[in-house]
Structures are given as C-alpha cells and as structure tokens.
Amino acid sequence: MSADLILMADRIHTMSGDRTPTAIATTGGVITAIGDRDDVRAWRGPRTEVIDLGAATITPGLVDGHFHPVMGIGLTRGVDLSSVRTLAGLKEALRAADVAPGGWLEGWGLDPNAFEGAPITHAPLVDAVGPEVPVFLLLFDAHSALVSPKALTMAGIDGPRPFASGASVVCDAGRVPTGHLLELEALDLVRALLPDDAPAERRARLSDLMRRMAACGLTAANAMDFEDDSLDLFRALEDDGDLPIRWRFAPFVMPGAGRDGLDAVVAQQSLSGRRWRVEGAKFMIDGTIDGGTAWLDEPDTHGESTACFWPDPRDYASAAGFLAARGVPLVTHAIGDAGIRFVLDTYESLSSPASALPHGASRVPHGASRVPHGASRVPHRVEHLETMPSELIGRFAALDVTASMQPTHCTGYTRADHTDNWSTRLGKRRADRAFRARDLRDRGARLALGSDWPIAPFDPRAILAAARLRRPAGEPGTAPVLPEQALTARMALEGYTTEAAAAAGLSGESGRLLPGHRADLTVFGLDPLTAAPDEFAGSPVLLTVVDGRIAHRSG
Structure with missing residues (x-):
C-alpha cells in the first residue's frame, strides 16, 4: 500500500534508539515506514503527498500535560493583565479599558506581585474607574479574583461566607469584604452575574485556540475539566470537521459531590469523539500558595495555607477510592507539601487493606470495591508539585504515579532571590525545595510537562526552554531559579x-516515531536537542501533523 504522506528532513528524532532517519511515511493515520531519503521511491504512490523539509527536525507530536480549554475561553475575557507589574500599571490598564456604559469591566492574568507587597484590595480599582463600575479581575492562578465594591453589592456579599470547600471571602478586621475572593466557590458568587458569551462566539474562540495550539507544534493536550458546555462545544466542532488537536478530559470532582456526582463522573467516561475522549477525574487537594490556600505542613509567613481544599480530607480519599475502584484514573492538583503527601498516601492505599488507609479513608460509598491500582491502564497523576521535601520524591516512581509539572509556573512567577510573593509566603527553606523537576527524573519518576493554560502561555517551545534554563526564554540577564x-x-x-504517552497509558501507540504508532508529528526549523534553548524558543514550527493529516503548515 502506498503512503498518504511522506516527510523528509535532515533529522528525525524517533525517541527510540540512537538512529536518526531522514524520511517517514504515514498511511491511514499511522506510521508505516521510517528510513532515509533513498527509501522514499518505494513508499510513494500516485496520490502520495511528499514534502522535503530540508534542514528541519521532526519529532513525535507534542502533548501538553495540563490544559483548560473550555474553562480557559471563559476565563480569558476582557483586559489581558498578564504583563502588569505595578499598581500604577494596573490602574493605567483599567482606565484604558473599553467598557460599555453600565457594563462589566473584566480582566484576567493579574499577578499578585503587581501589588508590590501591599494588601490585595479593591482600592486600586476604585482609584482607577470609580466606585460604581462593576469589576471582576481574575488573578493569574485562576483560584482568586479581585472585585470592586459595586460587584460585591450586586452579589449581595457584605461579610464572610461559609463554603463547602476551602473558599473564602477575604474581610478586614471589621469583617468588611476587601474585594479579594479565594477559590472557586467564592469566585462564583460574582462570576454568576457576568454576561454569558453566545454559543457561536464560544465555538469560534475554542476553534481559534486549537488552531493556535497546532501552530505551536501541539498535537494533543490533557484537559483538566469537562464542565458546562464542553460536550456541546466539542460535538459541534467535530460536526464541522476534524479537530486539529487530540484531547483527553478529566471532569472535576468537587467537595460535596456525593454518590450521584461520582456516578455521573463514571458515566462520563464513556463519552468520546473522533479526536477526544473523557478518561479520568480531576480533584484538588489544595489551592495556591500565592492565595494562602495551599496545604502546607506548617503555616506560611502570613499564618495561612494550613488546610485541605476538602473540609474533611477523608472525603477526598473516599471519593478517590470509589472512582479508582471503577477504573477511573485519578488526577489531583496538589501544591503544598502536606497536600502532596496526603495524595500519595491515598493513591498508595487504593489497593491496600482498610487499616492501611489514611485516617477515615475506608469510608468508601456503598457498593464500591477495592481493586489494584492496575485496574486502569492509565497511571494516577499529581499536578503542579510546587514545594516538596526530599522524602516524597522517590515515592512517585515507587507508586507508579505520574508527576505533572509546568516549568513556566516557576520561571514566570518566582525569582531566584525569593523576593516574589510566592517565595516570601513560603520562606527560604520551602522555596529552596521548589519545582523539583530534575530530582523527580533522577529518581525515576515519570514526568509530564505542560502549561496549565490559561494560567500560563501554552507555547511548548518557550516551556521546553524554561525547563532547561530555569528562567524565562529570551531573558539571559534573569537569574535562574534553582x-x-x-x-x-x-x-x-x-x-x-x-x-506524556506513558502518562496516558499510550506508550505502545504514541510518543515515539515507530511503524504502527500514531502519525502525530511536529516539525521544527531548529533541533530541540541541540539548539540553544533561547534560540529554540523562537524556532519556526514548519508543520504539525495529527492522525496523518496536516493540522498546521507554516506560510
């Protein structure tokens, strides 16, 4: 059978063995031959598309380990504040915003370091646009927001509120809200008032997002949510044609989900399309260090970050056990040392007697049965892993748990001298054991990399560079962090x-360029293994191929 597509390049990194071939053929969505340019004549037929890419480098298609596509198109509305670095800059950006009379002023990506050590309150919002404009600004971590007095009034927020999760309305000493909202339940009090995007606009934004991802060389991504209109959006887009990106979704499991909520997540595991599927469940064991909602062994320098996101951590363990017993792979956001430890203890307990479980974790909902971790071909995962003592490093390989990290969380929001908000909250000892990607790899852990978009940009070229440099790409004057x-x-x-392929249980069909594997490929103008990291961050992406079809072609 003749090939559908043949690509030639000076370097093809198969990620399997030392040989570097120069030609690859795909047929029917899979790789059918790998060799040299001299072999191409035997592979081609009258309808074969043959492309000689010259001095380019072909790699397996890149996969983002942590992404929020549907949530992200809703979060990235209004003014992009990600480049704001000072309070003066924040006020200037808000004054320049184009807001319809009586409408909301929305913004996203605000770094708390912009407050220059001052408390995070709505005072700068009032200074910039006055007290009568409803303002909703999402901070960069998407776990916190800053809203104006008008927004608080419209939402009926006039003091502290109880929540099922670790959320809170931040108040001053007089119990008056400051405008700072922490975690999703608190944010949703105001977010529920924001105008909805029209379905057609959401489809257009999601489609544009995927085109931009393909243009950066991404062929797949792990989506850490499947809420709201996700199903409708992806079905509608696939009705119009093939997606340029493959997706694996892990629906959220929140505190208080109950048996009905867990059964719904199990039922969602049967949902799929041509290039997307639901496979997994996403938990959060804590919040963020910047917001004071992480779960640390000891309080941060503000006396915060001491509690689990779940009011009773045993309920998390029970829900995790219920889903794992039904073959659902688990994904857990864990940032603080106490949170990471509890998640690893919980994962270890899934095939252990009840006596070995974390305290109270034997309270699995009625009808669940304990099964070995291997019941799912997909290993369980822990996301983010921001501060972690050495005794936890080796447990990832020992438990066959994937470590999923985002290098630009470190390089974009922390500083080598620990003067940033994240580091000062932790203190030097814990900031010195941060984002330990190399330690995890050296101890045999499976390490998937990604962006956590929209928390950070998704361009994998910059992320690959940051993973090597421990500073932002293109900033040689910036000191590297650890x-x-x-x-x-x-x-x-x-x-x-x-x-990434191993983390998805796909080592036998993806992640390497071998005959019989998926025909997902990325073609760079520069070689990611030999080019200087700063230079590679600007490398052109000449071609992105998904399922043997060109999803992006430069120029």
Whole structure:
C-alpha cells in the first residue's frame, strides 16, 4: 500500500534508539515506514503527498500535560493583565479599558506581585474607574479574583461566607469584604452575574485556540475539566470537521459531590469523539500558595495555607477510592507539601487493606470495591508539585504515579532571590525545595510537562526552554531559579512526548516515531536537542501533523 504522506528532513528524532532517519511515511493515520531519503521511491504512490523539509527536525507530536480549554475561553475575557507589574500599571490598564456604559469591566492574568507587597484590595480599582463600575479581575492562578465594591453589592456579599470547600471571602478586621475572593466557590458568587458569551462566539474562540495550539507544534493536550458546555462545544466542532488537536478530559470532582456526582463522573467516561475522549477525574487537594490556600505542613509567613481544599480530607480519599475502584484514573492538583503527601498516601492505599488507609479513608460509598491500582491502564497523576521535601520524591516512581509539572509556573512567577510573593509566603527553606523537576527524573519518576493554560502561555517551545534554563526564554540577564533542577534537552522533550504517552497509558501507540504508532508529528526549523534553548524558543514550527493529516503548515 502506498503512503498518504511522506516527510523528509535532515533529522528525525524517533525517541527510540540512537538512529536518526531522514524520511517517514504515514498511511491511514499511522506510521508505516521510517528510513532515509533513498527509501522514499518505494513508499510513494500516485496520490502520495511528499514534502522535503530540508534542514528541519521532526519529532513525535507534542502533548501538553495540563490544559483548560473550555474553562480557559471563559476565563480569558476582557483586559489581558498578564504583563502588569505595578499598581500604577494596573490602574493605567483599567482606565484604558473599553467598557460599555453600565457594563462589566473584566480582566484576567493579574499577578499578585503587581501589588508590590501591599494588601490585595479593591482600592486600586476604585482609584482607577470609580466606585460604581462593576469589576471582576481574575488573578493569574485562576483560584482568586479581585472585585470592586459595586460587584460585591450586586452579589449581595457584605461579610464572610461559609463554603463547602476551602473558599473564602477575604474581610478586614471589621469583617468588611476587601474585594479579594479565594477559590472557586467564592469566585462564583460574582462570576454568576457576568454576561454569558453566545454559543457561536464560544465555538469560534475554542476553534481559534486549537488552531493556535497546532501552530505551536501541539498535537494533543490533557484537559483538566469537562464542565458546562464542553460536550456541546466539542460535538459541534467535530460536526464541522476534524479537530486539529487530540484531547483527553478529566471532569472535576468537587467537595460535596456525593454518590450521584461520582456516578455521573463514571458515566462520563464513556463519552468520546473522533479526536477526544473523557478518561479520568480531576480533584484538588489544595489551592495556591500565592492565595494562602495551599496545604502546607506548617503555616506560611502570613499564618495561612494550613488546610485541605476538602473540609474533611477523608472525603477526598473516599471519593478517590470509589472512582479508582471503577477504573477511573485519578488526577489531583496538589501544591503544598502536606497536600502532596496526603495524595500519595491515598493513591498508595487504593489497593491496600482498610487499616492501611489514611485516617477515615475506608469510608468508601456503598457498593464500591477495592481493586489494584492496575485496574486502569492509565497511571494516577499529581499536578503542579510546587514545594516538596526530599522524602516524597522517590515515592512517585515507587507508586507508579505520574508527576505533572509546568516549568513556566516557576520561571514566570518566582525569582531566584525569593523576593516574589510566592517565595516570601513560603520562606527560604520551602522555596529552596521548589519545582523539583530534575530530582523527580533522577529518581525515576515519570514526568509530564505542560502549561496549565490559561494560567500560563501554552507555547511548548518557550516551556521546553524554561525547563532547561530555569528562567524565562529570551531573558539571559534573569537569574535562574534553582538551576540544579534544570532538565536536559532530551528530558524536556520526553516530557512532551514519551513521558506524556506513558502518562496516558499510550506508550505502545504514541510518543515515539515507530511503524504502527500514531502519525502525530511536529516539525521544527531548529533541533530541540541541540539548539540553544533561547534560540529554540523562537524556532519556526514548519508543520504539525495529527492522525496523518496536516493540522498546521507554516506560510
């Protein structure tokens, strides 16, 4: 059978063995031959598309380990505040915003470091636009927001509120809300008042997002939510044609979900399309260090970050056990040391007697049965892993748990001298054991890399560079953050290819360029294994191929 597509390039990194071929053929969505340019004549037929890419480099298709596509198109509305660095800059950006009379002023991506050590309150919002404009600004972590007095009044928020999760309405000493809202339940009090985007606009924004992802070399991503209109959006887009990106979704499981909520997540595991499927469940064991809602062994320097996101951590363990017993792979956001430890203890307990469980975790809902972790082909995962003592590092490999990290969370929001908000909250000892990507790899852990978009930009070229440099790409004057945690070029590329495939239980069909594997490929103008990281961050993406079809072609 002749090939559908043949690509030739000076370097093809198969990520399997030392040989570097120069030609690859795909047929029917799979790789059918790998060899050299001299072999191409035997593979081609009258309808074969043949492209010689010259000095380019072909790699397995890149996979983002952590993404929020549907949530993200809703969160990235209004003014992009991600470049704001000072209070003066924040006020200037808000004054320049184009807001309809009586409408909301929305913004996203605000870094708390912009407050320059001052309390995060709505005072700058009032200074910028006055007291009568309803303002909703999402902070960069998407776990907190800053809203104006008018927005608080419209939402009926006039003091503290109880929540099922670790959310809170921040109040001053007089119990008056400051405008700072922490975690999703608190944010939703105001977010529920924001105008909805029209379905056609949401489809257009999601479609544009995927085109931009493909243009950066991404062929797949792990979506850490499947809420709201996700099903409708993806079905509608696939009705119009093939998606340029493959997706794996893990629906949220929130505190208080109950048996009905867990059964619904199990039922969702049967949902799929041509290039998307639901496979997993997403938990959060804590919040963020910047917001004071992480779960640490000891309080941060503000006396915060001491509690689990779940009011009773045993309920998390019970819900995790219920889903794991039904073959659902688990994904848990865990940022603080206490949270990471509890998640690992819970995962370890899933095939253990009840006596070995974390305290109270044997309270599995009626009807559940304990099964070995291997019941799912997909390993359980822990996301983010921001501060972690050494005794936890080796447990990832020992438990066959995937470590999923986002290098630009470190390089974009922390500083080598620990003067940033994240580091000052933790203190030097805990900031010195942060984002330990190299330690995890050296101890044999499976390490998947990604962006956490829209929390950080998704361009994998910049993320691969940051993983090696421990500073932002293109900023050679910036001191690296804990440079001993830098990954090698190959380790970084593996985090987007072979490690990503293993994290999805797909090592036998993806992540390497081998006959019989998926025909998902990324073509760079520069070689990610030999080019200087700063230079590679600007490498052109010449071609992105998904399922043997061109999803992006440069120029």
